[in-house]
Amino acid sequence: MGATETLLQVEGLTKSYDGSSKALEGVSFSMNRGEFVSLIGSSGAGKSTLLRCINRLIDPTCGSVVFDGWETSSARGRALREIRRRMAMVFQGYNLVYRSTAIENVLQGRLGYKNSLMGALSIFTEEEKRAAFDALDRVGLGCCAYMRADQLSGGQKQRVGIARALVQDPLLILADEPIASLDPKSSRTVMEHLRWAADERGIACLVSLHQVEYALEFSDRIIAVSGGKLVFDGAPDDLTPSIIASVYGEEDPSSSTAECC
Ligand SMILES: Nc1ncnc2c1ncn2[C@@H]1O[C@H](COP(=O)(O)OP(=O)(O)OP(=O)(O)O)[C@@H](O)[C@H]1O
Ligand SMILES: [Mg+2]
Numbered sequence: 001m002g003a004t005e006t007l008l009q010v011e012g013l014t015k016s017y018d019g020s021s022k023a024l025e026g027v028s029f030s031m032n033r034g035e036f037v038s039l040i041g042s043s044g045a046g047k048s049t050l051l052r053c054i055n056r057l058i059d060p061t062c063g064s065v066v067f068d069g070w071e072t073s074s075a076r077g078r079a080l081r082e083i084r085r086r087m088a089m090v091f092q093g094y095n096l097v098y099r100s101t102a103i104e105n106v107l108q109g110r111l112g113y114k115n116s117l118m119g120a121l122s123i124f125t126e127e128e129k130r131a132a133f134d135a136l137d138r139v140g141l142g143c144c145a146y147m148r149a150d151q152l153s154g155g156q157k158q159r160v161g162i163a164r165a166l167v168q169d170p171l172l173i174l175a176d177e178p179i180a181s182l183d184p185k186s187s188r189t190v191m192e193h194l195r196w197a198a199d200e201r202g203i204a205c206l207v208s209l210h211q212v213e214y215a216l217e218f219s220d221r222i223i224a225v226s227g228g229k230l231v232f233d234g235a236p237d238d239l240t241p242s243i244i245a246s247v248y249g250e251e252d253p254s255s256s257t258a259e260c261c
Helices: 047-054 077-085 102-113 116-120 126-138 154-167 184-201 212-218 241-247
Strands: 006-015 024-032 036-040 062-067 087-091 172-176 204-208 221-226 229-234
Touching: 006 047, 006 204, 024 047, 024 062, 024 204, 024 221, 036 047, 036 184, 036 212, 047 062, 047 172, 047 204, 077 087, 077 102, 087 154, 102 126, 102 154, 126 154, 154 184, 172 184, 184 204, 184 212, 221 241, 229 241
Parallel strands: 024 229, 036 204, 036 221, 087 172, 172 204
Antiparallel strands: 006 024, 006 062, 221 229
């Protein structure tokens, strides 16, 4: 394990699903420990593909991902399990077990630390159960621990997803459009919890978003992809309206030279 500032180094990452067209092409960037980075880009730009390549839900076609000193693209077996338990995922669709309670869902975040028998029997230590209750409390859901996940609102389900990520004791949270299905108030709450994870727990967060205003407000840094390529990597203040327009393939109204007739 590395102890440097840099947590994640992505170099020349390319992914082709069909062997010809490229969903990602030569993407390079790095992230520091505890850094909050938003990933923006229009639909089909390659955001989910990038997140999935980083945690090896899918294999990149070429390029490298070094996470906490581990080369993930060639990791197998024990090394891959170690990498995956230090990278937690938060999904737009929550990925909860709906017939299970909130607390049971949070405890799922510990499964990467169990052998398969203990996992299958859901055997968790007292310390793990305490940590799961603390995490639920942290996201304001201590009162809902024994409610079935399907009885929770969308915002509450996403907060259970974040609590599950927290008990995984990750170095990095990869969140794929965590607020895309939520109303503005729940969206803000979810973003605040992720920001808290970065600030107070030192967990780096890479969060894909369609809402540029949240990216500008919550991020240390923003990266943007367009047509599978990295087209911006910088501070929120440097993401100008014309860059935003080009990321989303729109004409920048401020630079328009077209004359009215
Ligand atoms: N499993 C797959 N098989 C084949 N092509 C895929 C697959 N997943 C994604 N793609 C293609 O890869 C490209 C990037 O898709 P991706 O899902 O990464 O985009 P995205 O930025 O996450 O979009 P969205 O904002 O709609 O979620 C798209 O052209 C998409 O059609
Ligand atoms: Mg996506």
